[in-house]
Amino acid sequence: MKRVGHLINGAVTLNGERTQEVFNPSTGEADKQVLLASKATVEEAIAAANAAFPAWRNTPAIKRARVMFKFKDLLEQHADKICQLIGEEHGKIAHDAAGELQRGIENVEYACCAPELLKGEHSKNVAPDIDSWSEFQPLGVVAGITPFNFPAMVPLWMYPMAIVCGNCFILKPSERDPSSTLYIASLLQQAGLPDGVMNVVNGDREAVDTLLGDDRIKAVSFVGSTPIAEYIYATASANGKRCQALGGAKNHAIVMPDADMDNTVNQLLGAAFGSSGERCMALSVAVAVGDAAGDALIGKMKAAMNGLKVGPYSDPENDFGPVITRQHQQKIIGHIDHAEQQGAKIVVDGRYPKVAGHEHGFYIGGTLIDRVTPDMDSYNAEIFGPVLQVMRVDTMQAAMDLIDAHEYGNGTCIFTRDGEAARYFSDHIQVGMVGINIPLPVPVAYHSFGGWKRSLFGDLHAYGPDAVRFYTKRKTITQRWPSAGVREGVLFSMPS
Numbered sequence: 001m002k003r004v005g006h007l008i009n010g011a012v013t014l015n016g017e018r019t020q021e022v023f024n025p026s027t028g029e030a031d032k033q034v035l036l037a038s039k040a041t042v043e044e045a046i047a048a049a050n051a052a053f054p055a056w057r058n059t060p061a062i063k064r065a066r067v068m069f070k071f072k073d074l075l076e077q078h079a080d081k082i083c084q085l086i087g088e089e090h091g092k093i094a095h096d097a098a099g100e101l102q103r104g105i106e107n108v109e110y111a112c113c114a115p116e117l118l119k120g121e122h123s124k125n126v127a128p129d130i131d132s133w134s135e136f137q138p139l140g141v142v143a144g145i146t147p148f149n150f151p152a153m154v155p156l157w158m159y160p161m162a163i164v165c166g167n168c169f170i171l172k173p174s175e176r177d178p179s180s181t182l183y184i185a186s187l188l189q190q191a192g193l194p195d196g197v198m199n200v201v202n203g204d205r206e207a208v209d210t211l212l213g214d215d216r217i218k219a220v221s222f223v224g225s226t227p228i229a230e231y232i233y234a235t236a237s238a239n240g241k242r243c244q245a246l247g248g249a250k251n252h253a254i255v256m257p258d259a260d261m262d263n264t265v266n267q268l269l270g271a272a273f274g275s276s277g278e279r280c281m282a283l284s285v286a287v288a289v290g291d292a293a294g295d296a297l298i299g300k301m302k303a304a305m306n307g308l309k310v311g312p313y314s315d316p317e318n319d320f321g322p323v324i325t326r327q328h329q330q331k332i333i334g335h336i337d338h339a340e341q342q343g344a345k346i347v348v349d350g351r352y353p354k355v356a357g358h359e360h361g362f363y364i365g366g367t368l369i370d371r372v373t374p375d376m377d378s379y380n381a382e383i384f385g386p387v388l389q390v391m392r393v394d395t396m397q398a399a400m401d402l403i404d405a406h407e408y409g410n411g412t413c414i415f416t417r418d419g420e421a422a423r424y425f426s427d428h429i430q431v432g433m434v435g436i437n438i439p440l441p442v443p444v445a446y447h448s449f450g451g452w453k454r455s456l457f458g459d460l461h462a463y464g465p466d467a468v469r470f471y472t473k474r475k476t477i478t479q480r481w482p483s484a485g486v487r488e489g490v491l492f493s494m495p496s
Contacts, residue, residue: 004034004178006041006202007185009048010195015041020175020204025091025322026312028360032089034178037203042170042210045199049141049168050216052196057138057166064164065114070191071160072108075101078187082180086151087313089177091321091362094313096275097152104156106445107463111160117468118165127495130480136472138166139218139242143211145232147224148174148324149278149384151181157449158221159188161467163197167218171200172211176324178202212236219470221462222246223280225382226408226454233457244458244470246450248382249410252285253439254399254425257293259415263437265300267415271439272388273308273366276320280455281411281433281440284383285372287391287399294392298347298370301388305348308366310386311355322362323385329362332385336367339378339389345370350386374402382408396421404430410451413439432456 004022005014017038021030037045056064075082083097092100122133144158151173159169173181185200201207211217212235219242222232226247236243253271255264271283288294311318323329333351340346350365364385372379372389379389393399403412413435414425422436432451435441443449443464450461460466 001030002032004032004182004202006035006037006045007182007189007198007200008041008045009199010189012182012186013041017041022089022176022178023325023362024088025324025362026087026314026358028326028358028362032179034175034202036175037201037207039206039210042201042203042207043214045170045201046141046211046214046216048196049170049199052194053138053140053168056168056194056197059166061115061118061164061166064166065112067188067192068108068111068114068160068164071188071193072105072112074187074191075105075108075184078183082152082184085180085183086177087321089179090148090151090324091313092275093318093321094316096320097313100150100153103442103445104153107156108160110445110464111164114164118472126478129482130478132476132478134474134476136165136468137475139471139473140167141170141216142167142219142221142471143170143172143217144221145172145208145211145224146174146181146222148176149275149280151177152184154223155181155184157223157463157467159198161463162221162471163193165468165471167471168197169199170211170217171198172203172207173200175202175204208232209235212241213239215239217241219243220245221470223462229457230454242470244450244460244462245456246280246462247455247457248408249280249282249451249455250285250380250382250406250408251281251283251411252287252399252403252406253283253412254396254403254414254416255286255288255293255297256396256414256416256418256421257290258417259293260417261293261296261300264297264415265304267437267439268301268388269304269308273320273386276310276323276364277386278323278384279440281442282384283413283439284387285379285389285391287393287402289393289396289399291392294370294390298368298390301368302347305366305368310350310353310363310365312358312361320366320386323364324362326362328384329364332364332383332387335378335381335383335385336369336387339369339372339376342376342378344372344376344378344389374405396425400425400429407454408451409453410455411435411441413437413441432461
């Protein structure tokens with residue numbers, strides 16, 4: 001059985017440590033083992049990064065950017081291999097994996113702008129013969145802890161910008177689908193990155209807690225569930241580290257009576273069921289304003305869902321693949337069961353799909369649930385599966401109140417032809433990322449990604465302009481070169 005190791009100081013290591021099986025969700029079989037790093041292994045990676053930092057921080061920004069240009073080229077050359085690895089361990093269909101990778105590459109492109117992004121600020125003659133300027137200097141060794149659902153994209157949110165800003169990086173990816181992440185990191189080495197600047201340690205809580213407790217780690221980025229995000233943020237902050245921890249979501253779409261219903265249905269199909277719903281930006285709740293809109297939505301969604309295809313990643317004709325584990329499959333089924341028991345109506349039931357030749361895979365079919373209410377367990381939980389719940393309210397304000405009352409505030413959208421309604425919605429909704437007739441309002445790489453409320457712990461969002469601020473510290477320098485022969489007496493008042 002193939003073993004997946006770590007990347008430390010430029011070399012892949014296969015130290016004899018604890019292991020965990022890596023499953024192919026399409027078949028339900030384990031065909032790899034991933035090594036779980038011990039505290040000593042993580043500390044070895046931190047030491048390598050710490051040793052590499054002095055030379056890397058002093059490497060000119062343009063030379064750091066050139067590594068990223070080459071890295072982007074290698075990612076595009078090896079895209080098919082990367083997508084295959086994602087499919088084998090996550091279950092994403094090839095077209096979905098390609099989309100994930102492309103969004104990651106866009107963040108590498110943004111990192112190529114480092115010479116411009118790190119220029120700092122300068123003011124001449126703030127007082128006679130006195131100049132002042134600010135520089136953005138790297139923090140040192142920083143870490144990223146990333147989830148299973150985007151093994152390529154989410155790490156690429158973090159380390160390209162961290163590294164191009166002059167930091168060294170330790171990545172702890174999900175142990176459920178580690179191969180594509182490790183492979184991509186090896187491409188960065190091929191791009192000319194010096195040994196020790198980028199390190200990957202696969203592991204579980206022991207690895208995470210080592211990163212959180214080590215004084216050499218100056219900042220931690222995290223994406224995952226809210227309970228873990230809260231733990232990461234509290235622990236890192238208590239240990240004096242800068243931290244951004246992106247947590248869970250329950251993303252709502254308001255469907256107004258005037259919406260183009262055919263377009264709305266097409267958009268909801270992809271947003272709810274793409275990637276098997278295992279996205280923090282997945283639309284899991286549609287809030288219909290008025291029963292007429294609700295009935296039209298349910299009727300058209302039911303008809304459209306008859307054509308959905310769930311199956312293995314290897315068939316590009318499939319719309320989406322399996323979920324990540326058997327345990328998660330059963331958890332999703334449990335949420336559907338509870339919704340039914342609590343009075344919701346299962347319109348399209350995807351609990352036990354039959355996938356010929358892949359009977360042991362971790363499949364859930366597209367599921368549509370109507371008449372969901374705020375007190376239901378399935379509404380309050382982040383299901384993280386191919387399940388769309390429909391709620392009905394009388395007014396747009398009632399729909400907004402429903403969204404604002406939820407503990408999560410990651411993404412939301414509205415489907416309408418009314419510009420006034422859309423403007424009011426975007427101005428007043430208490431959610432961090434808003435779409436207007438766009439169901440997945442994921443910002444492009446030169447903006448920043450992050451939600452509100454319990455979807456984000458920390459002040460700075462991921463990637464984009466906020467990443468420059470997160471992975472650097474500002475130093476302001478005030479300098480005076482007085483003219484020859486000019487001398488001043490002692491001043492005890494505040495300089496002005």
